[in-house]
Amino acid sequence: MKKAELTSLTEKYIAGTASGEERLKLESWYNNQLNQNTLASEKQIDEEEQVKVGEKIFNKINQEIEQYEKKRPNRYFYRLAVAASLIAVLGFGWFILSERTDLKKIDKSASLIKPGGNKAFLTLVDGTKINLDQALNGTIAKQEGIQITKTADGQLVYTVLENKSALAKPGFNTISTPAGGQYQVTLPDGTKVWLNAISSLKYPTAFTGKYRVVELTGEGYFEVAKNKNKPFKLKTSKQEISVLGTHFNVSAYADDAEIKTTLVEGGVAVKNFSPLATGLLKPGQQAVFHNTGFKVSNVDVEEYIAWKNGFFMFNNEGIKEAMQKLARWYDVDIEYVGDFDGIYFGGSFSKHNNLQETLKILESTDKFKFKIEGRRIKILK
Structure with a gap:
């Protein structure tokens, strides 16, 4: 993607005027950076520029979450590691996440469970x-x-x-x-x-x-x-x-x-x-x-078609419905230890992450944690 196009898409995203196709294009671009394990694969866009774009999107998402929480005070709409670095910061935001989340929390065996x-x-x-x-x-x-x-x-x-x-x-x-x-x-x-x-x-x-x-x-x-x-x-x-x-x-x-x-x-x-x-x-x-x-x-x-394009996308979705989708994709069983009714969250992240990477994002809410036993995931409060 050329720098001018990235700038244009980012401005529309921040302003809330980007179409669904434009949002997906920007998200896919960041996801591609993650898959290549680099932030500087684009010759025309240096790492500093990418970080700035990531910060803008990160701040925008947090603002949207805060506004949503004020409108719906009786429902939990948790921030999934940078509120969905999930969506657009899959290149930059991953490093934010690594600073905020204790990587040792997730059993290393989860890294062995690859995506579908x-x-x-x-x-x-x-x-x-x-x-x-x-x-x-x-x-x-x-x-x-x-x-x-x-x-x-x-x-x-x-x-x-x-x-x-x-x-x-x-x-x-x-x-x-x-x-x-x-x-x-x-x-x-x-x-x-x-x-x-x-x-x-x-x-x-x-x-x-x-x-x-x-x-x-x-x-x-x-x-x-x-x-x-x-x-x-x-x-x-x-x-x-x-x-x-x-x-x-x-x-x-x-x-x-x-x-x-x-x-x-x-x-x-x-x-x-x-x-x-x-x-x-x-x-x-x-x-x-x-x-x-x-x-x-x-x-x-x-x-509803994000799965076809390589993403999980949740919009104020119940934790049990969301985890069912993850279970189908990672071929794992889910067990709930405690009451998880009334817990909702939103955001989008790549289906290409291994299970450990995905659980790190979810666990960073600090509202629940995971225990891995083979291909069974226990969710605990």
Whole structure:
């Protein structure tokens, strides 16, 4: 990033006028500095300049937290190590954190628990199961006129061969991610899907018939290829979503009390099976389904698609909901020792941190601490 662009983005960020895309770009830039373990990788931006930018963002976030706490005095909205150095100071703020947090508090065994990555299993029509993490790049299978390719950047791409034979009833493939896994797949119609951890997508090898129908468990982000003559339908255990061509996110984990459908672009029609209810979403809206029905509200979509872009993003989220997301990504179990109701926090940080780095950020609130036992995390007050 050039110095002029960094300055412009920072000014917008501080003023509160940056768009979601601009905020994410600035956050990603800082995150990249952390991943490279340096603050001076940009030739046009010296370390002193980066530190100044980091300080500005740090101060801005703290101001926002203080204002929020005044408005909501009855809820705990804790500062996560520099209030979410979490968001933008992942380059500079990490060093602030190291000064404020006793690194010895977190069991060193946590450093051995690495973040998740591109891991998934593909089950073919004949039941063959392929470990995509171990499969070589290139063509990994051909079936029913379809070529399946694994790309170098960890994606699965379906290509319809020209001489494909017509089939009345195509078979189904299923791609599933384990705890600590994620994967991207391009379906035969060109639709792109990102799967989060502990999720699966079942889809036909060819979309025949009136609709393009797929089935999801867990969480997925969809960029649906447009085809007005063949609507796209996504089914979960409790709902159905119909679209023509759009971008949206669905979180439908079996162990979550709610199913959340968030629309980024286009339009979707959502139908809940039980109780029966339907609704239409516009960009920037979210439908939340629960046992008694659903409600539609306006949301910041960046919060709900951050996982796809390499971040955890929390906005006044309960500790148990937030820790559940971390558990899925780091493949760990969570145990609570004490009452943690009423504890909320906000901020964003990289999914590429190892567990020790992430827990250091959380523990710096001084409101709870962690004890690591193998892959079990005990949270204590």
